Amino acid sequence: MSDRMFLVVAYDIVSDKRRNRLVKLLKDYAGERVNFSVFECRIKKKRYARLKTKINEIINIRHRP
Numbered sequence: 001m002s003d004r005m006f007l008v009v010a011y012d013i014v015s016d017k018r019r020n021r022l023v024k025l026l027k028d029y030a031g032e033r034v035n036f037s038v039f040e041c042r043i044k045k046k047r048y049a050r051l052k053t054k055i056n057e058i059i060n061i062r063h064r065p
Contacts, residue, residue: 007041
């Protein structure tokens with residue numbers, strides 16, 4: 001059984017600052033851009049929770065413009 005996950009992350013973020021931070025984060029997690037707003041990531045299962053937390057911090061759902 002593999003210890004890796006395959007994730008597809010798609011987003012629609014208006015703010016350039018937030019979008020650029022998310023792109024950098026996904027690249028740091030070995031994400032591969034397959035479209036302007038879509039990344040594919042193969043990450044270890046242990047890193048998934050941390051990635052999810054960091055994404056939520058960037059998009060900050062409660063404070064959308």
